[in-house]
Amino acid sequence: MPSTQRPVPRQRLSPKQWLTSRIHTALQRRAISRIEAEAAHDVGRGSESLAVLTYGELFTAARFLASNPQTKAFVVTGFYVPSAVRPAAETDGPVGALELCAALRAIGGDAWLVSDTPCEGVLRPSATTVLPDNHVLIAPVDETFETWLQDIMELIRIEHIDTVIFVERVGPSYGGLPRNMRAACIKEWTAPLSRLAGLGLHSIGIGDGGNEIGMGKILAEDMQRLVRYGDEIGCSVSTDELIIGGTSNWAAHALVGALRVLGHKQVEHLLEDSWHHEVLSALVAEGSIDGVTHDNVPSVDGLRGDDYFGTIRYISRIAQGRHW
Numbered sequence: 001m002p003s004t005q006r007p008v009p010r011q012r013l014s015p016k017q018w019l020t021s022r023i024h025t026a027l028q029r030r031a032i033s034r035i036e037a038e039a040a041h042d043v044g045r046g047s048e049s050l051a052v053l054t055y056g057e058l059f060t061a062a063r064f065l066a067s068n069p070q071t072k073a074f075v076v077t078g079f080y081v082p083s084a085v086r087p088a089a090e091t092d093g094p095v096g097a098l099e100l101c102a103a104l105r106a107i108g109g110d111a112w113l114v115s116d117t118p119c120e121g122v123l124r125p126s127a128t129t130v131l132p133d134n135h136v137l138i139a140p141v142d143e144t145f146e147t148w149l150q151d152i153m154e155l156i157r158i159e160h161i162d163t164v165i166f167v168e169r170v171g172p173s174y175g176g177l178p179r180n181m182r183a184a185c186i187k188e189w190t191a192p193l194s195r196l197a198g199l200g201l202h203s204i205g206i207g208d209g210g211n212e213i214g215m216g217k218i219l220a221e222d223m224q225r226l227v228r229y230g231d232e233i234g235c236s237v238s239t240d241e242l243i244i245g246g247t248s249n250w251a252a253h254a255l256v257g258a259l260r261v262l263g264h265k266q267v268e269h270l271l272e273d274s275w276h277h278e279v280l281s282a283l284v285a286e287g288s289i290d291g292v293t294h295d296n297v298p299s300v301d302g303l304r305g306d307d308y309f310g311t312i313r314y315i316s317r318i319a320q321g322r323h324w
Helices: 015-039 047-052 057-067 094-106 117-126 145-159 193-198 220-226 248-261 265-271 273-285 306-319
Strands: 072-076 110-116 136-139 163-167 202-207 241-244
Touching: 015 057, 015 248, 015 306, 047 220, 047 241, 057 202, 057 241, 057 248, 072 094, 072 193, 094 110, 094 117, 094 163, 094 248, 094 265, 094 273, 110 117, 110 193, 117 136, 117 273, 136 145, 163 193, 163 248, 202 248, 241 248, 248 265, 248 306, 265 273, 265 306, 273 306
Parallel strands: 072 110, 072 163, 110 136, 163 202, 202 241
Antiparallel strands: none
């Protein structure tokens, strides 16, 4: 027998409520735009010029995550520096990746940190305060990668993983080989984790120099014009959204800050200086190095003290504004 129960009518907003909602959303957009601009400020690699081409992507990516708080994501990072006196993963990328893992878990989702064997010695022990050990996935760089990838595809099916976020993760250039900022090929030390972008998951790329996964969203001619060695190092792999920072850690922090602006107060602790100091120190204690100076010190891309943490603090202050 057909139900006689009438559907509950949608509550209509009064003109005042509608206007208040629109103003609130406009304030959020403006705050996130300020965060996006601050995160992209240039440290000498042309990030501001690249970021002009992706303006608004931070809001789009943050809205996707904020609207889907039960998102389950792979967060992929780790940029190995083989030319250093003591080769290791650099400090830019892992801090932001761990922050995003913590943020996703805080708002009700889950995250797996993904990297490869050259970076494992730094990343696995540094992740212990953020993730259980079985949420750190390490890909081989040899011929066993295909078997590893099959296991990952099974994990996606079982856990209903729906998103992949790349944070300062080198990808294949236009010529097919992963290259560092000096255009040197680093294939020998790099698992092809860009293939995770082709598994049908929602994808977000975060980078600062042009050779990171996601940068394929920028036209090759723009990459050549705006980035040194851009025609050689530009990554050919695109993502659904691309967020560009002066450092990739800043861009990842911007995404967390945008989640706070969009109402997720659970990430508040990640906006504190102390959290970032502790994670950076833990990485350095495990051997991580500055990607520019190659020194095993708590700095990122040659930036120390307020040159680095000043931007972290400013993004946090915008995110903690009281207008939303």
